[in-house]
Amino acid sequence: MPELPEVETVMRGLDGHLTGRRIAHVSLRRADIRWPVPPELPRVLTGATVQGFRRRGKFMLMRLDNGWSMLIHLGMSGRMLLDKPEAVHEHLTIETEDGGRVGFVDPRRFGALDLVRSVEEDSHKLLAGMGPEPLGNEFSGAYLAGVVKGRSAPIKAILLDQKVVAGIGNIYASEALFRAHISPTRAAGKISRPRLEALAEAVRATLIEAIAAGGSSLRDYVQPSGELGYFQHAWKVYGRAGQACEHCPGAPECEGIRQITQSGRSTFFCAKTQR
DNA sequence: AACCGCGCCTGTTCGC
DNA sequence: TGCGAACAGGCGCGGT
Numbered sequence: 001m002p003e004l005p006e007v008e009t010v011m012r013g014l015d016g017h018l019t020g021r022r023i024a025h026v027s028l029r030r031a032d033i034r035w036p037v038p039p040e041l042p043r044v045l046t047g048a049t050v051q052g053f054r055r056r057g058k059f060m061l062m063r064l065d066n067g068w069s070m071l072i073h074l075g076m077s078g079r080m081l082l083d084k085p086e087a088v089h090e091h092l093t094i095e096t097e098d099g100g101r102v103g104f105v106d107p108r109r110f111g112a113l114d115l116v117r118s119v120e121e122d123s124h125k126l127l128a129g130m131g132p133e134p135l136g137n138e139f140s141g142a143y144l145a146g147v148v149k150g151r152s153a154p155i156k157a158i159l160l161d162q163k164v165v166a167g168i169g170n171i172y173a174s175e176a177l178f179r180a181h182i183s184p185t186r187a188a189g190k191i192s193r194p195r196l197e198a199l200a201e202a203v204r205a206t207l208i209e210a211i212a213a214g215g216s217s218l219r220d221y222v223q224p225s226g227e228l229g230y231f232q233h234a235w236k237v238y239g240r241a242g243q244a245c246e247h248c249p250g251a252p253e254c255e256g257i258r259q260i261t262q263s264g265r266s267t268f269f270c271a272k273t274q275r
Numbered sequence: 276a277a278c279c280g281c282g283c284c285t286g287t288t289c290g291c
Numbered sequence: 292t293g294c295g296a297a298c299a300g301g302c303g304c305g306g307t
Contacts, residue, residue, distance in 0.1 A: 001299080001300065001301085002301095034284095034301090074301095075300090075301065076285095076300055076301065077284085077285080077299095107286065108285050110283075110284065110300080110302080111301095112302095151278095153279090157279090160301090162302085169301070170301090264279085264281080265300065
């Protein structure tokens with residue numbers, strides 16, 4: 001559920017809270033999340049100073065001054081709480097020398113925490129093979145055209161594939177396709193080049209707007225400060241099954257926003273606007 | 276190779 | 292009202 005905009009927002013919160021600070025104490029309460037958390041993680045973090053953060057897709061990397069980085073994935077329900085009392089399902093707590101506190105909370109335990117050498121971050125098993133950042137220069141209509149050539153999978157599935165492009169999840173895939181007027185069920189390889197260019201631009205614009213809004217707050221996600229993101233109010237199709245499509249109000253042939261299942265996930269779209 | 280469906284997990288929502 | 296069923300979905304894996 002936390003997708004690129006939510007992860008970006010969380011990372012900015014962590015950066016302001018931890019960068020430049022020394023870690024004084026770490027406690028790991030549950031190591032059995034998506035994958036086992038390395039038991040030496042508390043020892044590696046303790047005493048180190050946080051040098052900075054970076055995001056890769058839906059992953060965050062916290063770089064330390066001792067040569068190690070901590071890889072963080074929020075999974076479905078992961079949250080990072082800043083300066084809050086200990087919460088239920090708080091699997092990891094980091095306390096800084098100056099009294100700051102960060103709690104990693106993940107009820108569904110789909111998240112991940114791991115250690116990687118800072119110089120080898122991009123070779124980590126979970127990051128290697130990941131596609132380009134959608135907000136970077138490499139991602140474009142031309143890039144998409146190369147990727148989808150000859151592929152029969154629906155374009156929605158392609159956008160969700162982290163090997164194609166990093167950081168898009170179920171919400172922003174539906175939103176970007178609506179923005180580009182492309183049907184989520186269309187075979188990716190059959191979409192014209194100009195429409196792929198429109199799609200690349202729609203992906204970028206959607207993500208940029210969502211980041212500016214602090215992400216979408218849905219169930220588990222809040223900004224690290226505890227504030228809600230507000231991009232959920234800007235959703236055009238996601239979660240709006242049965243409502244009118246704002247692109248074709250009153251059009252008799254518009255049946256409003258439909259919800260279908262693709263690859264076991266819900267997709268929302270307007271069959272008139274999106275072809 | 277490419278594509279689809281499954282299992283993991285638990286809090287919330289739905290239907291009888 | 293209360294209960295169990297269904298749902299939410301990021302990811303890797305296995306089957307086709």
